[in-house]
């Protein structure tokens with residue numbers, strides 16, 4: 660309405676200065692955009708109501724028997740630096756596969772290449788029988804591969820439920836349509852699953868740290884991924900929050916989702932993983948079940964060769 664008044668009344672008022680009208684409107688528009696980006700008369704934020712309960716039979720991450728992530732020969736160079744070299748990675752449905760290694764070993768670069776955020780120099784990425792290497796990130800997500808990032812990336816001013824809804828839309832790029840009942844059911848399910856249903860209408864920015872980490876996972880689950888890549892989901896969390904996050908990850912794999920985890924807390928990794936890949940300078944120096952990794956002389960040498968590194972203490976402790 661304010662806009663209509665401006666459009667009708669202002670031209671009358673400015674009739675005397677006809678030649679400056681265009682300039683005046685342009686300046687007015689610029690001032691409004693700078694000072695009131697939310698609009699002259701802010702619209703009431705459109706909130707949606709989540710269904711009271713999610714349908715009992717539905718699950719956040721259904722996975723068929725063919726759901727499997729297979730990475731082969733993955734390499735990526737940055738100028739003269741080889742960040743990832745000839746990486747092979749397998750994650751079956753329902754497995755937790757962890758990638759560990761010192762800072763700069765190439766873990767995040769591997770995730771970035773697998774999810775299409777950056778192109779690998781070479782290698783293949785196959786998800787449930789479909790080649791996804793070379794696809795843009797949204798198409799990789801739509802194919803069933805979701806991820807979280809090392810640093811929390813939430814929309815703080817949006818509600819918890821709205822953040823999860825965005826994850827849902829990432830699946831089919833349907834941001835322009837209003838949410839459907841199925842979307843809202845999925846959001847409710849994901850929030851129930853991670854234990855945040857009670858916070859659905861709160862702004863995401865107000866959540867405690869551990870809950871923000873959970874919300875990121877809920878948002879990734881909303882896309883119903885077959886494989887979920889978690890980049891240090893417990894970074895910065897306290898021990899209680901870490902244990903809760905690991906328990907959540909175990910439940911996600913229990914749904915049949917393949918989980919690939921980057922985590923620096925080696926004790927946690929060993930307790931939760933089916934298989935572990937150890938990276939050093941971009942290369943996998945060991946791969947296998949936790950029991951084998953603990954006993955691998957190359958792993959012991961790689962970690963124990965880093966003096967004064969907090970990870971060294973952990974590994975010494977874990978490897979006994």
Ligand SMILES: Nc1ncnc2c1ncn2[C@@H]1O[C@H](COP(=O)(O)OP(=O)(O)OP(=O)(O)O)[C@@H](O)[C@H]1O
Nearest residue numbers: 737740741742760761762763764765766767768769
């Ligand atoms: N965009 C980039 N440009 C240039 N070099 C990069 C880039 N991204 C990563 N690197 C380099 O690639 C190597 C691997 O980095 P990466 O972040 O993948 O390691 P990481 O194992 O995830 O480390 P962290 O545990 O600290 O997160 C490092 O030497 C890093 O400096």
